[in-house]
Amino acid sequence: MVDVDGPDPVRRPRLQDVAAEAGVSTASASLVLRGAPGPGSATRERVLDAAARLGYRPDRAASLLARRRSRLIGVVMDVRSTFHAQLVEDVHEAADEHGYDLVLSTVTRTRDEERAVETLLDSRCEALVLLGPELPAERLDALDRQLPVVVVGRPVPSAGVDVVRVADDEGVAQAVEHLAGLGHRRITYVDGGRGVIAAGRRGGYERAMRRLGLAQQLQVLPGDAGEESGARAARALLAAGDLPTAVVTYNDHSAVGLLDVLLRSGVDVPGAVSVVGFDDSPLARLAHIDLTTVSQESDELTRLAVQAVVERLDGGRSERREVVVPPRLVVRGTTGPPAGG
Amino acid sequence: MVDVDGPDPVRRPRLQDVAAEAGVSTASASLVLRGAPGPGSATRERVLDAAARLGYRPDRAASLLARRRSRLIGVVMDVRSTFHAQLVEDVHEAADEHGYDLVLSTVTRTRDEERAVETLLDSRCEALVLLGPELPAERLDALDRQLPVVVVGRPVPSAGVDVVRVADDEGVAQAVEHLAGLGHRRITYVDGGRGVIAAGRRGGYERAMRRLGLAQQLQVLPGDAGEESGARAARALLAAGDLPTAVVTYNDHSAVGLLDVLLRSGVDVPGAVSVVGFDDSPLARLAHIDLTTVSQESDELTRLAVQAVVERLDGGRSERREVVVPPRLVVRGTTGPPAGG
DNA sequence: CGAGCGCTTTAAAGCGCTTTAAGACGTGGC
DNA sequence: GCCACGTCTTAAAGCGCTTTAAAGCGCTCG
Numbered sequence: 001m002v003d004v005d006g007p008d009p010v011r012r013p014r015l016q017d018v019a020a021e022a023g024v025s026t027a028s029a030s031l032v033l034r035g036a037p038g039p040g041s042a043t044r045e046r047v048l049d050a051a052a053r054l055g056y057r058p059d060r061a062a063s064l065l066a067r068r069r070s071r072l073i074g075v076v077m078d079v080r081s082t083f084h085a086q087l088v089e090d091v092h093e094a095a096d097e098h099g100y101d102l103v104l105s106t107v108t109r110t111r112d113e114e115r116a117v118e119t120l121l122d123s124r125c126e127a128l129v130l131l132g133p134e135l136p137a138e139r140l141d142a143l144d145r146q147l148p149v150v151v152v153g154r155p156v157p158s159a160g161v162d163v164v165r166v167a168d169d170e171g172v173a174q175a176v177e178h179l180a181g182l183g184h185r186r187i188t189y190v191d192g193g194r195g196v197i198a199a200g201r202r203g204g205y206e207r208a209m210r211r212l213g214l215a216q217q218l219q220v221l222p223g224d225a226g227e228e229s230g231a232r233a234a235r236a237l238l239a240a241g242d243l244p245t246a247v248v249t250y251n252d253h254s255a256v257g258l259l260d261v262l263l264r265s266g267v268d269v270p271g272a273v274s275v276v277g278f279d280d281s282p283l284a285r286l287a288h289i290d291l292t293t294v295s296q297e298s299d300e301l302t303r304l305a306v307q308a309v310v311e312r313l314d315g316g317r318s319e320r321r322e323v324v325v326p327p328r329l330v331v332r333g334t335t336g337p338p339a340g341g
Numbered sequence: 342m343v344d345v346d347g348p349d350p351v352r353r354p355r356l357q358d359v360a361a362e363a364g365v366s367t368a369s370a371s372l373v374l375r376g377a378p379g380p381g382s383a384t385r386e387r388v389l390d391a392a393a394r395l396g397y398r399p400d401r402a403a404s405l406l407a408r409r410r411s412r413l414i415g416v417v418m419d420v421r422s423t424f425h426a427q428l429v430e431d432v433h434e435a436a437d438e439h440g441y442d443l444v445l446s447t448v449t450r451t452r453d454e455e456r457a458v459e460t461l462l463d464s465r466c467e468a469l470v471l472l473g474p475e476l477p478a479e480r481l482d483a484l485d486r487q488l489p490v491v492v493v494g495r496p497v498p499s500a501g502v503d504v505v506r507v508a509d510d511e512g513v514a515q516a517v518e519h520l521a522g523l524g525h526r527r528i529t530y531v532d533g534g535r536g537v538i539a540a541g542r543r544g545g546y547e548r549a550m551r552r553l554g555l556a557q558q559l560q561v562l563p564g565d566a567g568e569e570s571g572a573r574a575a576r577a578l579l580a581a582g583d584l585p586t587a588v589v590t591y592n593d594h595s596a597v598g599l600l601d602v603l604l605r606s607g608v609d610v611p612g613a614v615s616v617v618g619f620d621d622s623p624l625a626r627l628a629h630i631d632l633t634t635v636s637q638e639s640d641e642l643t644r645l646a647v648q649a650v651v652e653r654l655d656g657g658r659s660e661r662r663e664v665v666v667p668p669r670l671v672v673r674g675t676t677g678p679p680a681g682g
Numbered sequence: 683c684g685a686g687c688g689c690t691t692t693a694a695a696g697c698g699c700t701t702t703a704a705g706a707c708g709t710g711g712c
Numbered sequence: 713g714c715c716a717c718g719t720c721t722t723a724a725a726g727c728g729c730t731t732t733a734a735a736g737c738g739c740t741c742g
């Protein structure tokens with residue numbers, strides 16, 4: 001009985017087919033196709049020709065299996081975070097430059113970090129880049145004993161993993177100083193919760209205020225990473241009838257929530273109240289949110305993360321490394337001098 | 342000379358090690374570990390034990406290579422799009438249910454769709470799900486001759502690929518009808534550019550207006566997919582000093598830009614002007630943008646997309662399929678009766 | 683003129699897993 | 713006691729590619 005499904009689904013050409021077509025061995029073909037040194041120019045040409053003629057594409061799984069090294073870096077991200085999206089783009093570019101490829105694994109509602117990591121472990125990754133992971137430090141450490149791990153954007157007081165992050169406290173301090181420089185004294189902070197990142201930022205606020213002699217003005221409102229927490233803070237301030245002249249928030253999302261409530265209540269920004277966020281996420285850049293914010297320098301962060309990976313993998317570094325990048329204040333339209341001058 | 346790098350990096354245990362530890366053949370071990378029928382319960386237990394003891398994890402590359410089928414679905418997305426992020430989450434879930442796994446490949450500034458697709462082709466994917474691809478129809482067709490391709494969210498007048506998308510025209514029509522129902526007559530549309538999706542939505546607007554006897558009020562402002570185009574449209578309307586009572590935009594981003602300019606100019610929304618977007622992206626749901634918008638029903642879309650894949654792969658379907666899902670208007674805070682109403 | 687020497691090419695041995703066909707081992711029937 | 717038969721187990725042949733050690737091939741040189 002003949003196959004009934006129409007024309008045979010053309011089997012993908014294999015290296016062997018290319019070699020046969022070119023009249024050489026698979027070894028030569030492999031060498032040529034990877035641009036490895038050895039084969040003479042005549043062979044080169046014939047193989048390349050044959051490959052083109054057949055429309056050959058190497059099978060990654062096979063090549064991965066045979067190769068000594070995979071040159072693969074696994075990246076765990078939260079697909080919903082615009083900030084992570086940005087980081088992934090940059091990591092892609094940086095990895096490319098070093099001849100590494102990426103395997104993405106995303107955290108979703110039904111797929112936790114552990115599972116995302118496992119997928120990567122099973123995929124022959126040589127190293128892991130974890131974007132703002134929430135795994136406990138011990139787990140990170142354990143992973144690091146298996147393969148180089150670089151954590152981006154979160155401090156990890158651990159013996160093993162590399163960390164690349166921004167100086168959170170300094171970022172908030174810059175924001176506060178910027179505002180103080182404009183003449184603000186009543187500068188309120190909207191907190192980001194119990195995480196280690198939030199603690200860093202809150203500490204930066206408190207120290208900066210003290211340093212500037214504004215200890216009297218310290219005000220920290222509770223909050224978290226979402227828009228709603230900023231909105232709540234704004235409503236609280238409005239209800240108290242006692243608006244500060246400036247507010248610094250844990251992140252851009254919170255700032256956007258805050259902004260929105262203020263604008264809808266007819267509060268002029270930055271005329272009456274100045275607002276500063278954190279992250280410089282695409283959200284902040286939306287033409288008309290135009291938020292003054294603290295940039296995490298994502299391209300710098302990712303460049304360093306990939307560099308850390310490469311140093312471990314190709315450079316033989318084995319001691320731990322923590323790189324703290326100075327943040328950069330991005331002044332946009334939500335900050336200005338306080339009302340009373 | 343002895344290895345100087347400290348203790349041997351413990352080689353990952355292989356199937357063979359597990360088999361040896363359990364005192365069985367690799368064949369049995371493989372069978373057990375995949376839950377395949379055959380091995381008796383005694384063997385089962387010993388293998389499972391051994392695997393646990395050694396901390397065995399199967400190597401995906403090897404298993405992929407040896408397996409007849411990869412059970413892998415390749416997904417091309419734009420990592421920056423919050424809408425795609427959402428879709429990926431849902432595809433993940435749906436694929437899981439059918440026993441398929443995902444390989445993500447993202448489009449970035451320096452990595453176009455073609456390259457993203459190629460990576461997937463080389464990864465033994467059995468089918469491709471393309472989120473809002475911009476590849477020309479011929480290329481999609483060519484791909485479809487290699488493996489099942491499902492395009493999500495964009496009409497493709499082509500012979501091969503499956504398409505799962507929302508009825509764009511109907512979505513906009515719903516928006517217009519909603520507004521007309523509230524008493525609006527001057528309903529302006531902000532366009533989304535030259536794409537085939539934009540054409541569908543624009544057509545929906547025009548037909549709905551005519552159907553409602555509002556042909557006189559037809560007004561289409563040029564625009565594209567970004568915030569700035571909405572902002573431009575708003576400025577144009579303000580400058581003309583002739584605001585409509587309602588505006589429908591190509592997508593949520595455009596609506597957000599528009600909203601922002603209106604709010605900052607002191608125009609009350611929805612008091613003076615109602616605004617409707619399209620996509621129901623996370624952006625629209627931001628607590629305080631609270632945009633009335635047209636939902637693309639992403640979970641339905643992805644469920645159908647995965648179903649289409651499975652039907653082709655496991656069900657032997659070979660004829661083309663286009664599924665058009667009815668959109669759903671999500672009424673939020675940016676629409677209300679017109680001022681004079 | 684044969685040894686010796688680069689340069690190219692290739693045979694063959696994997697990479698770690700799956701799968702299939704054949705083997706081993708009881709069981710029960712005749 | 714022998715054979716047919718089902719159940720479990722395994723040897724062995726790949727999957728498609730990389731890599732290494734060795735072979736092949738002109739050459740030059742002594």
